[in-house]
Structure formats: C-alpha cells, structure tokens
Amino acid sequence: MADAGVAPDLHVLADAVAAAAREAAAMAMSRWRTDFARTEKSDGSPVCEVDLDVDRMLHARLSALLPQAGWLSEETADNPERLSTSYVWVVDPIDGTRDYIRGRSGWCVSVALVEAGRVVIAVLDAPARGEVWRAVAGGGTTLNGASVQAGDRAEIVGARVPADALPKADRDLTAVEKPNSIALRMAMVADDRADLVATLRWGNEWDIAAAALVAEEAGASITDALGRPLVFNKPKPRAFGVLTSTRGIHAAAVERLAGRAQAMIH
Numbered sequence: 001m002a003d004a005g006v007a008p009d010l011h012v013l014a015d016a017v018a019a020a021a022r023e024a025a026a027m028a029m030s031r032w033r034t035d036f037a038r039t040e041k042s043d044g045s046p047v048c049e050v051d052l053d054v055d056r057m058l059h060a061r062l063s064a065l066l067p068q069a070g071w072l073s074e075e076t077a078d079n080p081e082r083l084s085t086s087y088v089w090v091v092d093p094i095d096g097t098r099d100y101i102r103g104r105s106g107w108c109v110s111v112a113l114v115e116a117g118r119v120v121i122a123v124l125d126a127p128a129r130g131e132v133w134r135a136v137a138g139g140g141t142t143l144n145g146a147s148v149q150a151g152d153r154a155e156i157v158g159a160r161v162p163a164d165a166l167p168k169a170d171r172d173l174t175a176v177e178k179p180n181s182i183a184l185r186m187a188m189v190a191d192d193r194a195d196l197v198a199t200l201r202w203g204n205e206w207d208i209a210a211a212a213l214v215a216e217e218a219g220a221s222i223t224d225a226l227g228r229p230l231v232f233n234k235p236k237p238r239a240f241g242v243l244t245s246t247r248g249i250h251a252a253a254v255e256r257l258a259g260r261a262q263a264m265i266h
Contacts, residue, residue, distance in 0.1 A: 008066060008087075014121045014136050017111055020061040022132070024054045024109045025125035028094055032128060033103045050100070051075050054093035054109065062089045062111070069113070072237055074206045080235075088114045088233045090209040095124075096181030105129050106179025112209035114232045122210035122217075124183050133187050133214045141190050141218040148191035150220040154248030156256065159195040162188055170256075186211035186244045190218035196245040196253055200225050200264050205237040212242070221247045225261040227254035240265050 031050050055075035063071070066089075070082025073091040082088045089111065094100050096107030108126035112119045124133040135141040141148050153159060161170070162178040162185040176194055179185060186208065188194035209232050212222045224230060225241025227250075241261065245253050 010120055010136050011139065013065065013113070014123070014134060016065050017062070017113065017121055018123050018125075018132070018134055020058060020065070021109050021111050021123040021125040023061065024058050024093065024111075025127040027057060028054050028100070028107075028109065029127040032100060051094050051097060055091070058089075058091055058093060058109075058111065062091070066113070070233070072206060072233065074204065078237070082233060083235060086115060090114050090119075090206050090232060090237075092183070092206040092210075095183045095207060096179060099180035104180065106184060107181050108184055110181075110183045110206065110210045112206075112213065112232070114209060117231045117233060119209050119213040119232060122213035124187055124210055124214060126181070126184060129179075129184070131184075131187075133190070133210075135210075135213045135217040137213065137217070139217065141214050143187075143191050148218050150189055150215065150218045151192035151195060151246050152248060153195045153246045156196070156249040156252040159245070159249055159253075160193070161196050161198075162194050182207050182242070183211035183214075186215050186222075186242070189220045189244050189246065190215045196243075196249060198225060198243045198245075198253060198257055199241045200257065200261055202238050202240055203242060205232050205234070205239065208239065208242050211244075215244045219247065220244055221250035223250070223254070225257060226265070227251075227258075 070085035070088035092110040095110045099106035105128035108124045111123045113121040120137040122135040157172045160176045163175040185197045224239045
C-alpha cells in the first residue's frame with residue numbers, strides 16, 4: 001500500500017488498518033465461546049490458539065500495508081531489527097485474553113502504528129462489546145465513527161475507576177465496570193465512562209500503545225505510573241505502569257500513587 005521510503009498518508013492508512021483489525025476481530029469472534037486450545041506462558045499469563053492465529057493474520061495484512069515497518073507483538077518472538085525502522089506495528093492480537101477464554105466481553109484486538117517512538121495510528125476493535133475505537137495523531141478519536149471526548153473532572157475524590165474492588169486507600173473513588181483488557185479500560189476514559197485508570201507494575205508496550213493514542217486524542221492525559229511520558233519501540237518494550245486520566249486530575253493521581261509506585265519499582 002505504501003512504498004518504502006515514502007511517508008504514508010495516515011488517514012488513508014488508518015482505514016486499511018481498521019479493515020485489517022475488523023477482519024481479525026471477526027476471526028476471534030467466530031471462535032469466542034467455542035472449544036479451543038489454551039495454555040499458560042512461563043509468566044503465568046494465558047494464551048490460546050486464537051491469539052496465535054489472529055497474530056499471524058495481522059502480521060500478513062499489516063506487513064503488506066507498510067512493508068518497511070517493523071513488528072512488535074505479544075505473540076511473536078521479538079526481532080531487534082524493529083529498532084532500526086522508522087515505523088513499527090505494535091500489536092496485541094487479543095488484549096484481555098482472560099476475558100476471551102472465560103467467554104466475557106472485555107477483550108479487543110489492539111493495533112498501533114508507531115513512528116519515532118510515538119503512536120500515530122490506533123485501532124481497538126472489541127466485537128463482543130460492539131465497539132471500534134480509532135485515532136490518528138492530530139485527528140481526534142472516534143468510537144463507532146462518532147467523535148468522543150474525555151470528561152472534565154478536576155477533583156480526584158469520586159473519580160470513576162474501572163475496578164472489581166477498590167483498595168482501602170482509594171475508597172474515596174468510585175468503582176465502575178472493569179473489562180479485563182487494559183486497552184479497553186483506558187478507552188473508557190476517552191469517552192467519559194471513567195476518569196482514571198492506573199496500573200503499578202511493569203507492563204508491555206503492546207498492551208497500551210493503541211489505547212494511549214485513543215485516550216490522548218480524546219483529550220485525556222497519559223503517562224507511566226510515575227508521571228513520565230510514554231515512549232514506544234524501546235529496546236526493552238516495557239513501561240512501569242500506565243496512568244490515564246482526565247487532564248484535571250492527572251497531577252493529583254500521580255501524587256496519590258507516587259509512594260506506592262516508588263516502593264514497587266525498587
């Protein structure tokens with residue numbers, strides 16, 4: 001679709017990316033709540049054969065769209081050649097595998113295109129929820145084709161947080177629905193269904209890359225758990241936590257979590 005050495009038209013490319021994600025989501029949806037092989041990785045995280053099949057399909061489709069781009073995916077062995085490319089696809093074929101395996105709806109296909117460390121195209125396709133999120137750098141965020149905006153909450157007390165249960169220190173917050181997919185939780189901030197999403201552990205770039213642009217282009221603030229900017233396609237493609245919130249409470253959220261984050265990172 002795009003010639004090597006020629007900068008792609010991001011809006012045109014985003015349409016093709018969304019089509020590839022839609023095909024991947026349909027593939028996953030057709031096998032959701034059926035009998036398929038599933039195992040655990042060495043770190044205890046689940047993986048199923050559908051993850052691997054979707055990954056292969058997306059690799060073929062996306063590589064054809066932008067042959068010069070590198071590849072970083074949860075389900076593919078890392079290739080350091082990605083570090084020398086201007087563009088890299090950052091993909092989680094099924095984000096929220098636990099919900100997928102359990103027959104719950106909180107999963108999605110996550111596709112991001114990164115240029116020079118920042119996400120420029122993002123698609124989250126969550127067929128079990130009937131949600132398709134799209135964002136292009138500088139072009140805003142849409143949900144099912146309609147523009148969305150993060151909320152304007154400026155007071156952290158009462159902030160809506162996707163959570164099964166809130167820890168004692170955060171009982172002044174408000175728990176709302178929590179899909180297993182971290183990408184979908186971050187996207188909930190983008191359309192004002194949540195005000196704050198935070199994790200305090202090392203996580204992988206493919207979990208958050210697409211959702212970071214979805215939230216940012218909707219007007220939310222996104223950093224790591226310590227309040228530092230996120231950069232993608234690093235040699236070690238990880239970040240210490242993610243903090244996505246309305247702009248008005250981001251500083252307060254960083255301050256609230258600082259002690260906990262520092263204790264866990266050391």
